[in-house]
Amino acid sequence: MNATDLERRRNSILETIVESYVTTATPVGSKLISRKLGQSLSSATIRHVMGELEREGLLEQPHTSAGRVPTDLGYRVYVDAVMCTRRPSAEEVRQLAAVLGQDELDLEPALERAASILSQMAQQAAFVVAPTVTQGRVRQIELVPLGVRKMLCVLVADEEMIASHVIDIEESITRDEVGSLVRFLNTELTGLPFDHLLGSLERRLLAETDSFYHMVKRSLEILQHVRSTEPDERLFLDGTSYVIAQPEFRRDPRKAHALLKCLESEDALLPSLRQITVGRRVQVRIGPEVQLAGFDECSCVAATFSIGGQAVGSVGVLGPKRMDYRSLRTLVDGMAQSMTEWLHGGASI
Amino acid sequence: MNATDLERRRNSILETIVESYVTTATPVGSKLISRKLGQSLSSATIRHVMGELEREGLLEQPHTSAGRVPTDLGYRVYVDAVMCTRRPSAEEVRQLAAVLGQDELDLEPALERAASILSQMAQQAAFVVAPTVTQGRVRQIELVPLGVRKMLCVLVADEEMIASHVIDIEESITRDEVGSLVRFLNTELTGLPFDHLLGSLERRLLAETDSFYHMVKRSLEILQHVRSTEPDERLFLDGTSYVIAQPEFRRDPRKAHALLKCLESEDALLPSLRQITVGRRVQVRIGPEVQLAGFDECSCVAATFSIGGQAVGSVGVLGPKRMDYRSLRTLVDGMAQSMTEWLHGGASI
């Protein structure tokens, strides 16, 4: 038997161990593997290989007389080099997109639903991180006077991202002034990204000679308020109850509590989730790789969805390290694709 | 010793048992009570009384040689007839309101914060149920054209309740038409409750002779879309992780899971929560009284907050039956009052 054959066998043994452990949550022994591999190899041989895999740090034993369990590295190798995930079929993507789009939802409820559907299909906690108006190209601004010193500012950006904020203004303002302010703002923006718009106004304010000085000042006042109030991204999280149904957390309620606490804190979660989806395709982060306190026993499978080839947000699942990476990668990939599709079709204007 | 003295003693024994059990989560025995009551009564006498209380269904024993635990009825009597809650002081209410109002938040984030603060102070899950524009008096409507067949409808109601919806319209519409539609709508509403507005338009549509027939039709199309899309109330829930930290749920993770599942389903939760806060002041619902599947081991303390004397929403905590009803009643009361106060001060325009 040559070297690549041997390598292939090792892989298939690792694969079988991981997949068996993922479904049963029980350390797996040599006999079981031998059986699963169709008795083509005796348990003694398997034991041999398992010994090697352990020495290389891919497996470990909870105790001497137990079967083996994959280590973080074991999962890593399984995900990167062993398991073969298929890409979701066009049909699957279409179906997901259909569910997303049915009832012609607005953007926000649709994203919420995406998280909900994903969590249900994955039987794991699922999230969607989506950009807000401050990350998009502003297409329209409307100001609704609510009194002399108060107004509602409605911002519409591409892809139906909408934000509205109540703003207190320093100097009182008349209806007519509001009208011309709106006209000024809307000629000014012409599809500019929010921050560009803000920047260009700031520069104009510095050049004090500007004939629209007052307009610029007022506009800035409003937009800066929006900038500081509106978060840069929104998080939709669903299915957290699935997580604590997992046996690893049933056995240890303290871990379950720590995890839930962590999932409750949007502020802690967002940076980690953002950092995960740097690459293009589906990303898998195992245990400590997630870089989130209290998450060492958990993994994350995430992917980005895009608009015009530009990644704008991410979807993914969160669950115990012992998760079905193979199916989940396909599923998350599909969900991300269908969201991309949906954003181009239903939601774009 | 006369009858009222005896009654008073029974009450103080029940009180001590409940409050001890609430803090320790351990069945309480006669000796402990005797000690807590300053040895004024021997454990034998306490045992006597406890026997009575058990026969009356206020207490029960998990098993023969354990102490006693309050029954649902026991808690009920404790809450209704025994414990004395103080009302929150004006100072406490003021402080809570200050925290709510700081940073001059918009309505929605303030409600979210209210739930968050309450859950933190109570160390229990906390909720806020708040009305949406469809429950308020509409003060302003703005339409933002997003294309020939699409527009954004922004509704502003009292107390800064705001909703925006993207609406597809059947017949294409020009900018000028939108302008006159907005003018028509805004003269029409004049602070009417949403449903009245809808009703009056519906009636006008039936009288087909109306000179504004087309306006009315278009307005209805828009408002009906809002009616069917916008929920009647919004739920803010926070601190669910506190619930599963409670010993009763640590011991039985299945219960914890069932409960979390239940808390995740907004649709199931809302009707129950709505029904709780029918009365005026703070309401306490114990176990099955909450009338919610999977909630038999939990209780709810809730109160309404109001605008102009009219209850519009509710705040409360959710936790195990073994909760500190006394402090929580004061706390929830205070939070409700401060929200009422805040709605009158900061938020109203």
Next chain:
DNA sequence: GTTAGCACTCTAAATATTAGAGTGCTAACG
């Protein structure tokens, strides 16, 4: 390279043991 056999290890489940917390009852006391 593969495998049967075997001695060895360690756990998890089953069983036995024990300490003690709490009870109800009784009889005595003021």
Next chain:
DNA sequence: CGTTAGCACTCTAATATTTAGAGTGCTAAC
């Protein structure tokens, strides 16, 4: 009559003890 000390009794929860068996590594033979 209400109160209380005393006592036998019950039941649990914690702690040992035993046991069955799953899984291992090693060895020697194929």
